Amino acid sequence: xxxxxxxxxxxxxxxxxxxxxxxxxxxxxxxxxxxxxxxxxxxxxxxxxxxxxxxxxxxxxxxxxxxxxxxxxxxxxxxxxxxxxxxxxxxxxxxxxxxxxxxxxxxxxxxxxxxxxxxxxxxxxxxxxxxxxxxxxxxxxxxxxxxxxxxxxxxxxxxxxxxxxxxxxxxxxxxxxxxxxxxxxxxxxxxxxxxxxxxxxxxxxxxxxxxxxxxxxxxxxxxxxxxxxxxxxxxxxxxxxxxxxxxxxxxxxxxxxxxxxxxxxxxxxxxxxxxxxxxxxxxxxxxxxxxxxxxxxxxxxxxxxxxxxxxxxxx
Ligand SMILES: NC(=O)c1ccc[n+]([C@@H]2O[C@H](COP(=O)([O-])OP(=O)(O)OC[C@H]3O[C@@H](n4cnc5c(N)ncnc54)[C@H](OP(=O)(O)O)[C@@H]3O)[C@@H](O)[C@H]2O)c1
Numbered sequence: 001x002x003x004x005x006x007x008x009x010x011x012x013x014x015x016x017x018x019x020x021x022x023x024x025x026x027x028x029x030x031x032x033x034x035x036x037x038x039x040x041x042x043x044x045x046x047x048x049x050x051x052x053x054x055x056x057x058x059x060x061x062x063x064x065x066x067x068x069x070x071x072x073x074x075x076x077x078x079x080x081x082x083x084x085x086x087x088x089x090x091x092x093x094x095x096x097x098x099x100x101x102x103x104x105x106x107x108x109x110x111x112x113x114x115x116x117x118x119x120x121x122x123x124x125x126x127x128x129x130x131x132x133x134x135x136x137x138x139x140x141x142x143x144x145x146x147x148x149x150x151x152x153x154x155x156x157x158x159x160x161x162x163x164x165x166x167x168x169x170x171x172x173x174x175x176x177x178x179x180x181x182x183x184x185x186x187x188x189x190x191x192x193x194x195x196x197x198x199x200x201x202x203x204x205x206x207x208x209x210x211x212x213x214x215x216x217x218x219x220x221x222x223x224x225x226x227x228x229x230x231x232x233x234x235x236x237x238x239x240x241x242x243x244x245x246x247x248x249x250x251x252x253x254x255x256x257x258x259x260x261x262x263x264x265x266x267x268x269x270x271x272x273x274x275x276x277x278x279x280x281x282x283x284x285x286x287x288x289x290x291x292x293x294x295x296x297x298x299x300x301x302x303x304x305x306x307x308x309x310x311x312x313x314x315x
Pocket of ligand 1: 030032033034035036037055056057075076078103104105106126152153154155196197198199200201202203204207
């Protein structure tokens with residue numbers, strides 16, 4: 001074969017491959033090392049996205065790098081210099097950035113009246129300030145792509161209990177954050193939404209149990225026989241839960257649909273859905289009761305009909 005012709009063919013093939021690659025939309029997932037973040041990463045890859053997978057530990061970064069169409073990014077969402085480096089890295093890859101899945105999160109559980117300040121500050125640093133820092137840093141890239149950003153919230157952003165207050169505080173906060181940011185960015189073409197799962201299989205329960213037993217979230221610690229039993233019971237409870245496929249499907253809808261939603265509740269059981277809906281409506285009932293402009297039942301139902309109509313025309 002003529003050398004010039006061969007070079008031409010090579011350039012053509014390389015060009016086509018590069019063009020194919022640049023067509024892939026890129027999404028950053030924080031906390032991609034396990035649980036929901038890992039599942040979302042797998043679903044994004046299957047759906048044709050290129051994933052920047054945020055993780056903190058060397059072994060996780062390597063494992064994520066070995067996945068197809070994935071590049072790991074060292075990213076602790078409480079460390080601004082990690083976030084700044086991630087922005088520079090993503091910019092250097094020349095793919096732009098279409099989406100962000102703010103998934104990284106931690107849990108703190110214990111009697112609300114006794115939770116130490118430092119634990120409440122820590123959970124907000126990760127679960128609330130984390131998404132705020134990451135979104136703020138990447139918004140210029142999302143503006144260029146008219147992309148999408150989401151947070152993995154929780155039905156604990158609607159329902160709480162005596163022992164889940166610290167976690168709920170952080171998840172209630174990201175509900176307000178999401179609504180405000182969606183409003184703020186409406187004119188930019190960036191879509192902002194939140195995915196609110198119930199209980200799905202992940203490492204979060206083992207980590208929270210470890211934290212309660214030892215004061216550290218690290219799963220690789222020496223435990224007494226008694227402590228091991230407590231941790232194993234938490235792992236067993238976790239093993240009975242569903243894999244978070246439904247959560248990942250909601251993220252894919254948010255990233256791909258022509259009409260992405262503001263909120264996606266992903267309840268693993270009808271019971272979880274019912275508690276969330278009733279608690280939320282219960283708040284409306286409490287808010288309305290015994291106040292100067294109290295609405296009647298019929299007026300409330302009329303509001304509900306109006307909102308249902310608005311919502312269905314938006315979908
Ligand atoms: N599983 C559920 O039932 C459930 C229900 C509702 C909402 N959620 C939410 O789903 C999200 C994921 O949790 P999960 O259940 O999948 O738990 P998980 O398996 O423990 O995963 C949590 C992820 O967040 C990462 N992470 C923690 N702190 C971080 C930080 N400072 N910077 C960056 N990454 C950090 C972890 O990384 P390391 O491995 O480095 O620690 C891990 O990748 C959380 O926001 C959680 O609140 C979970």
